[in-house]
Amino acid sequence: MGYQKDVKSLMEKEINKNLENNQSFIVNDKHIFFRKIYNILFKTSIILFSIISIIPLFLILFYVLQKGITAIDWDFFVKLPKPVGVEGGGISNAIIGTFLIILMSSLMSVPLGVGTGIFLSEYQNSKLAYVVRLFVEVLQGVPSIVMGIIAYLWVVRPMGIFSGFSGAIALGMMMLPVIIKNTEETLKLIPHSLKEASMSLGVPYYKTILKVVLPSSISGIVTGVLIGIARIAGETAPLLFTAFGNPFMNLNIFKPMNSLSLLIFNYATSPYQDWHRIAWGASLFLIVFVLFTNLVANGVAKKWKVEF
Amino acid sequence: MESRVLEIKDFSMYYGDTKAVDNISMDVYKNKVTAIMGPSGCGKTTLLRSINRMHELVADTRTTGEIRLYDTEIHSISPIVLRRKIGMVFQRPNPFPTMSIYDNVIAGYKLNGIRLKRADRDIIVEDSLKKAALWEEVKDKLHRKGTFLSGGQQQRLCVARALAMKPEILLLDEPTSALDPKATTKIESLIEELKIYVTMVLVTHNMSQAARVSDYTAFLFLGELVEYGQTQKMFTTPEDKRTEEYLTGKFG
Numbered sequence: 001m002g003y004q005k006d007v008k009s010l011m012e013k014e015i016n017k018n019l020e021n022n023q024s025f026i027v028n029d030k031h032i033f034f035r036k037i038y039n040i041l042f043k044t045s046i047i048l049f050s051i052i053s054i055i056p057l058f059l060i061l062f063y064v065l066q067k068g069i070t071a072i073d074w075d076f077f078v079k080l081p082k083p084v085g086v087e088g089g090g091i092s093n094a095i096i097g098t099f100l101i102i103l104m105s106s107l108m109s110v111p112l113g114v115g116t117g118i119f120l121s122e123y124q125n126s127k128l129a130y131v132v133r134l135f136v137e138v139l140q141g142v143p144s145i146v147m148g149i150i151a152y153l154w155v156v157r158p159m160g161i162f163s164g165f166s167g168a169i170a171l172g173m174m175m176l177p178v179i180i181k182n183t184e185e186t187l188k189l190i191p192h193s194l195k196e197a198s199m200s201l202g203v204p205y206y207k208t209i210l211k212v213v214l215p216s217s218i219s220g221i222v223t224g225v226l227i228g229i230a231r232i233a234g235e236t237a238p239l240l241f242t243a244f245g246n247p248f249m250n251l252n253i254f255k256p257m258n259s260l261s262l263l264i265f266n267y268a269t270s271p272y273q274d275w276h277r278i279a280w281g282a283s284l285f286l287i288v289f290v291l292f293t294n295l296v297a298n299g300v301a302k303k304w305k306v307e308f
Numbered sequence: 309m310e311s312r313v314l315e316i317k318d319f320s321m322y323y324g325d326t327k328a329v330d331n332i333s334m335d336v337y338k339n340k341v342t343a344i345m346g347p348s349g350c351g352k353t354t355l356l357r358s359i360n361r362m363h364e365l366v367a368d369t370r371t372t373g374e375i376r377l378y379d380t381e382i383h384s385i386s387p388i389v390l391r392r393k394i395g396m397v398f399q400r401p402n403p404f405p406t407m408s409i410y411d412n413v414i415a416g417y418k419l420n421g422i423r424l425k426r427a428d429r430d431i432i433v434e435d436s437l438k439k440a441a442l443w444e445e446v447k448d449k450l451h452r453k454g455t456f457l458s459g460g461q462q463q464r465l466c467v468a469r470a471l472a473m474k475p476e477i478l479l480l481d482e483p484t485s486a487l488d489p490k491a492t493t494k495i496e497s498l499i500e501e502l503k504i505y506v507t508m509v510l511v512t513h514n515m516s517q518a519a520r521v522s523d524y525t526a527f528l529f530l531g532e533l534v535e536y537g538q539t540q541k542m543f544t545t546p547e548d549k550r551t552e553e554y555l556t557g558k559f560g
Contacts, residue, residue, distance in 0.1 A: 193402040197466070200362060201416040201473060202392035211419050215406045306405045307455055 064284050071281025081247055081263075084272055091282055093249040094263040097164060098286075100251070101243060101259055102229055104168035109175040110225055116176075117183025117221075118209060124188075140177035147173050148238035156242055164250070164257030167243030171235055175228035182224025186217040191308055219304035226297035230290045236261040260286045310337035313477060313507045314359065319373035321351075321358055323366070328354045330531040331373070336477070336524075341499060341508045343522035343539065345515060347559070351531040352511045356479050359509065360394040361387040377476065392416070395470030395506075396479040400486045401462030403454035403469070410450040412465055413437060416473040432472050439505060440468035441498050460491025464498065471506065478502070480510040484517065496521050515555060519543050527551045 075090045082089030116132065123129045151170035156162055190213055198208040214221070239245075245262040246255070260282050267279035314336035321329040329351045336342050344352040357363040359375060364387060375382045382390050403412045413433045417424055424432070433450070437443040442464040446457070454465055463483060470478055480499070484492040499508060499521045512518050518525050519539060526536040527548075535548045546552045553559055 191402070193398055193400055194404065196362065196365070196396075196398060197402040197404065197469075198415075198419060199365060200360060200391055200396035200398075201419065201469070202388045202390070203416070203419040204388055207419055207421070212404060212406075216404075308405050 061287065064280065064287055067277075068280035068282075068284030071277045072284065076278075076281055080249055081278070084275070087274075089278075091260070091263055091278060091285075093246065094258040094260045094282065095285070096249065096251070097243070097246070097258040098233065098260045100253065101164050101168045101171060101239075101257065102233060104165065104253060105172040105175055105232060106225065106229065108168065108172040109179055109228070113176050113179030113224075113228075114183050114214075114221060116180045117187060118214075120180065120184040121187035122209075136177045136180050139173065140181075142173075143237075144170075144174060144235050145237040145240075147171075148241055151238065152241045159254070161254065162242060162244035162256040163254045164243050165253045167239045167257065167259070168253070170238035170242050171232040174232050174235060174238065178228040178231055179221075179224050182227065183217075183221050186220025186224070187213065189220075190216055194308070216306045216308075219301055219306065222304065223297045223301040226293050226300065230293040230297070233290050233293070234261050234286050236265050240265075310340060312336070313338045313378065314509075315374070315376040316355075316359075317374040317376070319355075319358065319375055320371065321354055321363065322370045324368050328531055329358065332528075332533045334526055334533060334536045336507060336509055338507050339503050339505075340523040341503060341510055341521055342524040342526065343510045343512055343518035344526045344528060345512055345518045346528035346534075347554070348513065350528045352528050353481055355528065356481055356509060356511045359477070359479055360391050360396055362391075362396065392420075392473050393475055394477045394479060395473055395475035396481065397463070397466050397470055397483045399482045401459055401466055403457075403462050403465050405453070405455050407454060408451045409446050409454050409457070409465060412454040413468050413472050415469055436468040436472040437465075439471050439502065440464045441494070441501070442468055458491070460487050460494055463487060463491070463495060467495075467498065467502075471502075475506060477507045477509060480508060482511055482513060485513070492517075527554065529554070 075088055077090055077095065078092050079088065079090030080093055081091060116136075120129050120133060147170045150173070151166045155166035155169055159166070194216060195208055195213060198212040199205070203212070239259055239262050243259055243262060244256040245266055246258045250257050264279045264282050264286070267275040267282070270276075312335045316332055316334050316336075319329060319332050320327060332355060344355060346352050354363060358371060359382070361382060363369050363371075371383070377390070377393065404415055407415060410433055411418060413436050414424075414429055417429075417432075434443060434447075437446065442461060445461060446465075449456075454462065457465060463486075467478075467483075484495050487495065496517065499510065502508065510518070510522060522539045524537065525539040525542050527534045527542070527550075529550055535542060535546060535551045537547075542551065543555065546555060
């Protein structure tokens, strides 16, 4: 407060001085000149910062592309990994595993997340909503490795076997907050009058939500799901002691399953040159997948947007 | 004597501890337009929304007294059934943004899961749009989105949507307040034409609109029914001093 008072009295003094000298205290060529300079400096620096922020991504893309592109051919997608020392082979088991695990996580977390999102937007001010919102925030901040340990304790230990299913549970928990928040935010934007229109036609509440409100917000919800998928596609830590990895093709969700991120982790830490190359290839594939998912999410958000 | 459709008797309505509608009794007559007017915050919209129990969407409301649709107390039947008998048009046009014009009109059936033959649906859609004076303008683009229409057209689409359910009463909540003068005129003449099909209750803050379109007028002030009677009589020889003052612009 004292500081502000000082500034104020200083300013008043300055203004009074200017008034006494019959000078204009606002229009002052020197001030204007410096203001323009500051403006230009400020603008240039924020543009510069933005460019610096995207440099890492470009470097990563460039580097991964350079290292990984040689590993990618048709066999890479359709063949199984070969033993050490044998040329060729692919990562089809990891690709299938990743998609299966993502599918399972989505099947679990989409209904849960959308349902919770509906609740949070419908009962915004209830006590339960407050608690749920708080927990969702915290869930979002839980380290991914902890999710893995939890899934290990809850699922792997009781079932006595590592499995793709347990990995999906760990990843589903990571996806959940993204979907909940997106659904809630999207639904909050739906005008109340739309719900009233439906209710006034004698449409029951649940049908109003399912048939009027949800279809109107489908773009936001789908975008949320896609962002959630992009978020978990490359997660490694939660899968280390859940899905565990598997050198063979496995479609049984209750058996250990390979994923791209696990394959990258295992191959990159191995001493074999050939495996390093495959790990780079898998990284490239994963990055392209995440990039693509994000682009689709943006497209959906724009294309399916409902105008009111 | 006109036949009575709706009977409001000693009806009060509270938001929490505040009384929004205070002990109102009035009758609504068949195939007439009844206007509810009064200054802002006098409870006219609240009263209107009580008629199809839309006020129940707001938490913490309470009512006393009776509202009877013919001989049925409206609180004794499910709001879902009631709302199919009492349609509503809102302040702002609110067609369903995901649906075509055709689907918007038939929405009451579709959303309620009432299955109709295609031919029956076509008849209902055409009939409702004709009643809402919109058919000529949209008959070639029935499968375009309802939100492509102008504001006035959208509002008439909402009228058609409510009419499609063949309601006993149509509630109009300041239906022209978001529209330009030209669209307002159209809605007003539409209200005149609709009288032969449906009984209407119109909330308006616009006195001249009440005078133009209604047969009966209720004047509400601070939640109280000050005066209720035939529009012509009320606007020429009001009984209550407050009505006269409101009509001459001394307050409100």
